[in-house]
Amino acid sequence: MNVRSQFTRVAFLALMAGSFAVGSAITAVPAVAASSISIVVNKQPITSYEIRLRTAFLRLRHEGGNLTQKATDELIDEALKKQEIRRRGIDIPQSAIDQAYANFAKQNHLTEAQLGQVLARAGFSSEAFKDYIKVQMGWGQAVQSHVRSKDKLSDQDVVQRMLAQGGKKPSTTQYTLQQVIFVVPPKDRSAATLDRRKREANAMRTRFRSCSQSYDIAKGLTDVTVRDLGRVAQPELPPLWKDSVSQLSAGQTTPPQTTDRGIEFIAVCDSKTISDDTVAAMVFESRDLKKLGEKAQKGDGPDAAWLKELRDKATIVRK
Template identity: 50%
Template sequence: MNQRNRLRATLLAFVLTAGTGLAALQQEARATEIKVVVNDQAVTSYDIARRSAFLKLQRRSGNVRQIATDELIEEALKRSAVEQAGYRIPDSQVDAAYANFASTNKLSISQLTQILHQAGVTPRHFKEFIRLQIGWSQVVGAQSRGSGNLMSEQEVVAKMLEQGGNKPTSTEYTLQQVIFVVPQSRKGDLKRRRTEANNMRGRVNGCDGTIDLAKQLRDVTVRDLGRVLELRLPERWKKDIAGLRSGQTTRVQDTENGVEFIIVCEARSVSDDRVAQLEFSTKDLEESGGDRGAKLLEELRKNARIERR
């Protein structure tokens, strides 16, 4: 099961518990105590009771309370890794995932929020869970990309022969990044900065005049990202950039830096040995992504301070 489906299944389990165990959870919350400490992060009896209910709903067998405790310890380890890597998942990305989950399950956002309140699980709790899953996915992805394990020339040739000798084709983008800077202490400015960014997008028709446009505005940074193959596009922007033509821009996104969008200076189709190597190596990394996540989690566990009380 991929990361998105795991997230959906877990959140759906939360939703289905609505109204069924609220009294028990409230009682547990009043009597909560710390059961485990993982790298200074506390796992409480209330956390364990809530996760146990999810596991029972999924008809998990065995010592459910122990399984719940183990899962929460794993989440604490993942959270430490996300924080250490410096990943900050913006609220806009979390809110979009929250809204998408509601829509997928034929609920409005207000209906989902109401169900969560009735279940004794706040929307904030759900969103923080989503934030962790996104962050962990980025940590594992960065580990995979940073490993540098590209296929050898012989392996690439073997893969090509399996496909009839044809080299794969990819799109190469020349990109420019526009950042409307918003300091962490001034997040109330995000709405105004989004409007400014969208106004600038409407005036953009390629990358040549971007710097001149930015000079007319306050606290706007332009970065030339160079040439990037579609296979190497940043995960956050991949869906927005894929399919764009020269001169087009992505939608505006809130990020840890403020408000951003990407301009496609040039998009061209390429097919060479480098593309073949990246294409086959990327597919191989994706297929082994679950193993990499498990190995990374095991390393985190070995180096962690875990105190059971």
């Protein structure tokens, strides 16, 4: 998943660019077991321990000022974000979170184990950092969903946009897709098993010529599921696959990726160019979202106003 394309204004964008001063000295922060509820956000508690953790994280990010207050405010915002993510049924695959964590370690010239040690010495943890990543990814998708529902283009808007560009309707590519899953049960997700299944997936990809053959190939393999996904327009492709599918032609497949189901790849059965009023609206909305995403990276996106709206409506009780 391309995290930079999501609507996030928080420090995650800077973090993913490698902003930890990992080479500097870090004073170990002793673990403190005692904890009590400090804030309740819409019945969701925030503990004093969580505030201490976040304060340590802010210190690692070289934030200044009253870190306890900043940590408290950031956790209140995160509680609101998590609630909205759950309400919209958004689920970020653990594989995407793990990949973002691995990318961050690599950008800082660290192994994942070394990054975990840096976080632990600072009084934070790998698990807490991954939870932070998950929230930012989920919030990005929530904001996109919110913008689509709030600013959906009317038929008149679409017509005006087309007239503004000389009456020409925009076009996009429509793909007929197939999903191939090399199933890996949760209890057996060792690195060795995932590597083996990925080799098997790549071996099937070398034999792939068309979607009509996939089922016959899969019959001779163990725990392989083939699903016809039907027709999907390019702007509607899920973020996990969008970039790789957009580069393919009929009869080609994406590189395999690790997901919560196992090892997967997508096959393009067919593709064609489509252009109608529905496509025009889809393309215009996709362009709008891209522009908003670029603004968000500069700190001027739509998420800040929405977050303020959620905060104003929330019941926040300080203990």
